Amino acid sequence: MSWLLGxxxxxxxxxxxxxxxxxxxxxxxxxxAIPIGWLANRYRVGRGTILxxxxxxxxxxSLPLFVALPSLLGTRILDPANVxxxxxxxxxxxxxxxxxxxxxxxxxxxxxxxxxVGFSTWRRFWSVELPLAGPVLxxxxxxxxxxxxxLLSVGSVIGVTSLGYFFLDGFQRAFAxxxxxxxxxxxxxxxxxxxxxxLAGRLLMPWNARPPSRRAVRRAEARTLVEAA
Amino acid sequence: MIEFRSVTKRFPDGTVAVRDFxxxxxxxxxxxxxxxxxxxxxxxLRMINRMVDPTSGTIEIDxxxxxxxxxxxxxxxxxxxxxxxxxxPHRRVADNIATVPVLRGVxxxxxxxxxxxxxxxxxxxxxxxERYPSQLSGGQQxxxxxxxxxAVDPNILLMDEPFGxxxxxxxxxxxxxxxxxxxxxxxxxVFVTHDIDExxxxxxxxxxxxxxxxxxxxxxxxxxLAAPADEFVARFVGADRGKRALHVREQNGRPVVVDSExxxxxxxxxxxxxxxxxxxxxxxxxxxxxxGRPEPARDGGAR
Numbered sequence: 001m002s003w004l005l006g007x008x009x010x011x012x013x014x015x016x017x018x019x020x021x022x023x024x025x026x027x028x029x030x031x032x033a034i035p036i037g038w039l040a041n042r043y044r045v046g047r048g049t050i051l052x053x054x055x056x057x058x059x060x061x062s063l064p065l066f067v068a069l070p071s072l073l074g075t076r077i078l079d080p081a082n083v084x085x086x087x088x089x090x091x092x093x094x095x096x097x098x099x100x101x102x103x104x105x106x107x108x109x110x111x112x113x114x115x116x117v118g119f120s121t122w123r124r125f126w127s128v129e130l131p132l133a134g135p136v137l138x139x140x141x142x143x144x145x146x147x148x149x150x151l152l153s154v155g156s157v158i159g160v161t162s163l164g165y166f167f168l169d170g171f172q173r174a175f176a177x178x179x180x181x182x183x184x185x186x187x188x189x190x191x192x193x194x195x196x197x198x199l200a201g202r203l204l205m206p207w208n209a210r211p212p213s214r215r216a217v218r219r220a221e222a223r224t225l226v227e228a229a
Numbered sequence: 230m231i232e233f234r235s236v237t238k239r240f241p242d243g244t245v246a247v248r249d250f251x252x253x254x255x256x257x258x259x260x261x262x263x264x265x266x267x268x269x270x271x272x273x274l275r276m277i278n279r280m281v282d283p284t285s286g287t288i289e290i291d292x293x294x295x296x297x298x299x300x301x302x303x304x305x306x307x308x309x310x311x312x313x314x315x316x317x318p319h320r321r322v323a324d325n326i327a328t329v330p331v332l333r334g335v336x337x338x339x340x341x342x343x344x345x346x347x348x349x350x351x352x353x354x355x356x357x358x359e360r361y362p363s364q365l366s367g368g369q370q371x372x373x374x375x376x377x378x379x380a381v382d383p384n385i386l387l388m389d390e391p392f393g394x395x396x397x398x399x400x401x402x403x404x405x406x407x408x409x410x411x412x413x414x415x416x417x418x419v420f421v422t423h424d425i426d427e428x429x430x431x432x433x434x435x436x437x438x439x440x441x442x443x444x445x446x447x448x449x450x451x452x453x454l455a456a457p458a459d460e461f462v463a464r465f466v467g468a469d470r471g472k473r474a475l476h477v478r479e480q481n482g483r484p485v486v487v488d489s490e491x492x493x494x495x496x497x498x499x500x501x502x503x504x505x506x507x508x509x510x511x512x513x514x515x516x517x518x519x520x521g522r523p524e525p526a527r528d529g530g531a532r
Contacts, residue, residue, distance in 0.1 A: 109315055110315060112280075112311070115280065117332070119332065205319070207318060207319045207320075
């Protein structure tokens with residue numbers, strides 16, 4: 001207990017850093033994955049290739065990637081940018097397929113009628129396709145968020161600040177409480193971020209209060225998880 | 230007036246959806262394109278707002294070749310109603326109706342106010358304005374679709390099997406509503422259906438297709454029923470089964486009209502006592518040879 005009180009400042013600070021370092025890859029990965037997923041869905045011929053290549057990114061083991069990135073990016077070895085870039089790559093790997101499925105889930109009749117009444121391609125994307133792809137996109141970003149928050153801990157091995165530090169430190173000192181702090185902290189961030197995302201989904205997609213295609217969403221989720229495993 | 234001149238559409242996979250099709254669609258009348266699936270009727274409809282561009286031939290609206298008109302702008306000036314209404318599921322009813330005016334730059338508030346008026350026009354309670362489409366019945370959704378099609382007060386209204394997905398009772402009601410609206414609004418309506426009864430009920434001019442956009446017969450309902458051009462048309466309208474044959478029987482000294490099954494369909498009254506045939510004064514094709522293509526109506530100004 002006294003360790004907790006004595007280190008409260010550090011625990012809070014590292015937790016905030018962990019949240020920030022994982023928020024960046026989640027958001028950047030999401031933004032990059034959307035146009036790729038849209039293209040994969042639109043041009044069926046390239047779809048298989050795009051998804052296969054992007055999916056392969058996930059197969060790159062995290063630790064070697066962390067170590068290799070400094071020489072590829074020209075960053076210093078301890079720069080958090082290495083970990084953030086690596087996690088962004090994983091986020092894209094998961095998110096592109098979900099984004100492609102999300103755009104495929106938009107009813108063709110709705111798109112057709114949007115075109116028929118005079119939406120330009122650009123306007124149709126922003127005001128019809130993107131919002132209607134929303135529910136499946138949301139399910140994807142929730143998976144990405146949990147996976148990124150937990151993967152970030154590995155960054156501590158190469159010296160980047162994260163809750164993984166408590167895990168490593170506690171393990172070396174055979175100090176269970178510190179290990180538990182690392183684990184619980186990670187879970188707390190993941191749970192809060194998931195709640196925020198689902199709240200954002202409810203606010204941004206009020207028509208979706210009772211989504212009719214809950215099964216489709218779950219199927220997309222399952223597929224993403226299977227692929228990530 | 231919309232005019233098709235030798236229009237052919239060949240899709241990239243080689244199918245010919247429409248072959249050398251010519252037709253004049255008169256202004257302020259309902260023209261119904263009827264045929265089974267694969268007859269090319271929907272493709273023809275979609276060529277009018279450039280959803281599909283012809284491989285060869287020209288389409289003119291009031292004398293302007295539409296190939297020279299920018300598609301997005303063209304579409305915003307033409308009403309479009311489709312099966313299942315094609316509403317935006319994430320927009321409330323009033324916003325759905327206001328879609329096209331907003332695309333054309335009308336302020337959202339003004340467009341929504343106009344949307345409420347349109348809800349009155351199509352017989353929708355204003356209390357539904359803040360619902361999402363999924364919270365409406367099929368018939369209500371279809372009315373929203375019609376209201377959206379009318380929102381910019383277009384001269385041309387394209388309707389692609391608009392009542393195909395609602396139950397027969399609601400369909401009959403929507404058909405009556407469309408005729409009522411048309412009496413007030415005088416639009417140039419192009420209506421696609423596979424239901425010949427719907428075509429006979431709504432059409433001032435009917436075009437019956439076989440396959441590949443080949444016209445079996447075009448004319449007024451009267452002309453088609455009076456003289457089906459060939460066996461295909463006769464079969465299509467049901468004349469070969471005697472479905473359209475009505476007989477007169479005497480009942481207590483009065484002539485009663487019965488259908489082929491012997492069910493009473495009505496009584497015979499002198500011409501000036503009843504409402505008369507609908508197309509008596511409104512037929513666009515009066516004077517064209519029965520069974521032939523109707524002559525172009527002389528009124529312009531479709532747009």
